[in-house]
Amino acid sequence: MIRRLTKEDHEPVFLFLQQDPSFNLFIIGDIESFGYDADFQAVWGQFDGNGSLKAVLLRYYDSYILYAPGDFDADGFARLIRETAGSSLSIQLSGKEEVARQFEGRLPLGTKRTLYFCECRTDEYARQENGAFAVKKAGWADVDRILDLRGRIAEFETRPSSRDMLVKGMETNSARTYYIEQDGKMVAAASTTAENSLSAMIVGVCTDPEHRGKGYASAIVAKLVCDLFAEGKMPCLFYDNPAAGRIYHRLGFRDIGLWAMYR
Template sequence: MIRKLTEKDHELIWSFLSNESSMNLFILGDIEAFGYDKDFQELWGEFDELNQLKAVLLRFHQSWIPYANGVFDVDGFISIIKEHTGDDQIMLSGKEEIVRALEERNVLNLGRKQVTYFAECKTTENLSSYDDKKLVKKATIEDVDRIIDIRSSIAEFNLLPSAREILIQSMKSNVGRTYYTEDNSIITASASTTAEYSKAAMIVGVCTRKEYRRRGLASNVMEVLFREVLDEGKTLCLFYDNPEAGSIYKRLGFVDIGKWIMYR
């Protein structure tokens, strides 16, 4: 049976998703930040014959994230997604094996596919000491347009039309923070968190403007950001698909815990 989830289900949902808390960072973070009664966020759960939760589906704006700890009602989840999106192209992401179960039905209008490694870090042991912290600044709402500008300059980034709105919402609701370096008011490197909640944070948007690369700027930004988040007792999570980037993250203490598929 699949039904809509509400605040009354909170303890059951939290316990279920916390079995893989890093993999479920987006769902857990959105629940902690926005609850169950926002028009841009909905959750559904599949229950077994003993009324035990076995799968969860999240809609956050136009994005969908499914999660299950075993076999789940793939067609039931697809029906919910199609009911809300029709034949429109959808944004779908999640743990590799769960997303593959949905995509194999070949009935959802999916966009560009990206398969990445999912890594986590729980310790500052591998971080070096970056002392000149005054050169790394924490962004405010006033810096949003400059952050979007540097991200737009990165060929590998595929910014959504709603990127600015999402960044502002992230800052206002304290589910994300951004640090950066600058030169003559131009942001030269930056890194952000998103989907932050009490236990974890996702690292996103690590970038350096092309003409400022190979100066260690992004490393300095990450050093300050990573240490701040880890010192708060949170686990750091990130995606990567570039082996060179992966080797850098592993030197900083990240460990692969699985793969993540994103359709955009």
Template sequence: MIRKLGENDNERVMDFLKDEAALNLFIIGDIEAFGYDSDFQELWGFYREDHDLTAVLLRFHNSFIPYAKTGKVPVKEFAEIIKSYEEKVFLSGKSDLVEKFENIPGLELGKKQVTYFAECNTDEYFVHTDYEIKTANPEDVDRIIELRSGIEEFYPNPNAREIILQSLKTGTGRTYYLEQEGQMVASASTAAENSMSAMIVGVCTHKDYRRKGLATTVMQKLFKDVMDEGKLLCLFYDNPEAGRIYKRLGFVDIGKWTMYR
């Protein structure tokens, strides 16, 4: 049985998600920040005949994340929910789970990207910088989007401006950046920040300022501030060069994450 989840389900849902808290960072963070009753976020639960919760599906704007502990996700049922939304949708989650949604008739998933999922719980590799690293505010959203739009590896999301603005206003995300000659040239952000962890996203450098260590400098300042608050850092990557940088900063791989955009 599938049904919409509500506030009364929260204790059971969080208990279900916490065993893989890092991999469920987005779902946990969005629930803590926005709850179960908003026009841009919905959650569904799949229950067995014994009323045991076995799978969850999150919709955040036009992005969907399914989760099941054993990988036995109700693919057909969740796919019908996803297909009911007319705008272009994005799907992401644990690779062994979301790849089961491929080839579902009528479900347009877009380009597939498989990444490594990594986490960091040590700051021993961070170094101090003399650069002035700034914290973005809502007035900087268009500058952030402009910088990201010049990054070939990034996939544009039509709701990007709304999502970034919302994260800055609610504290579920933050962006640090570095300027040179008045131009934003490197930045790094968090997303889905919750009481336990934060996802690192949007790490980028303007193409004219690369190979100077600017993004790494911004990252280290961001990482230290987040970890000083007692939070675990998570991220995904698919670029081996980026992976080497993250591992030098203390990240270790814990699984794979697949996105369809």
């Protein structure tokens, strides 16, 4: 049985998600920040005959994430996603690769991108690079500067909801952005998203093409790692660029699996 979850389900839902806290970082963070009743978010669960959870699906704006540690009703969830996605011609879906790929052929998915998923269990190495440059924390006035920087980088896709998501993250303290500027211009940045009581995902690591090779991105990520550890949160991230992977490994990140995104 698949049904929509409510705040009354919160305790069993979190016990279920904490089986795999790093891979469930997005679901945990979004539930902690926005609950079960937000108009841009909804959560569903599949239960077995004994009333135990088998899978959880989160919709956040126009994106879906599903977690299941074993077999789950892929056909049932695919029907649910089609019903709630409205007129979308291409479904945006992500999750552990072995889970997400089960929707191939069941949904009109976008282009698949497979990334390495990492977690960092020590700040020992980040501390060695922290402080190399003046890293600042972005505030409300910097939101458009962040989007402008991302817009100057070919690898970044800015969606219509990007600004709203940045603002909501700041409002709920579930996201932050650190940056480096030169001559008053933001030239490198990195953000967190889905920050929760256990962990945080580092995203949006970027450097203006004219300022690459100076160590800016490494310094910002190192600052994020140190600050997150000081708050008792484990940093996570994903990557598909081997050069970026070497930087993250040097800072103490270790691969724990694969993450699939369909966009």
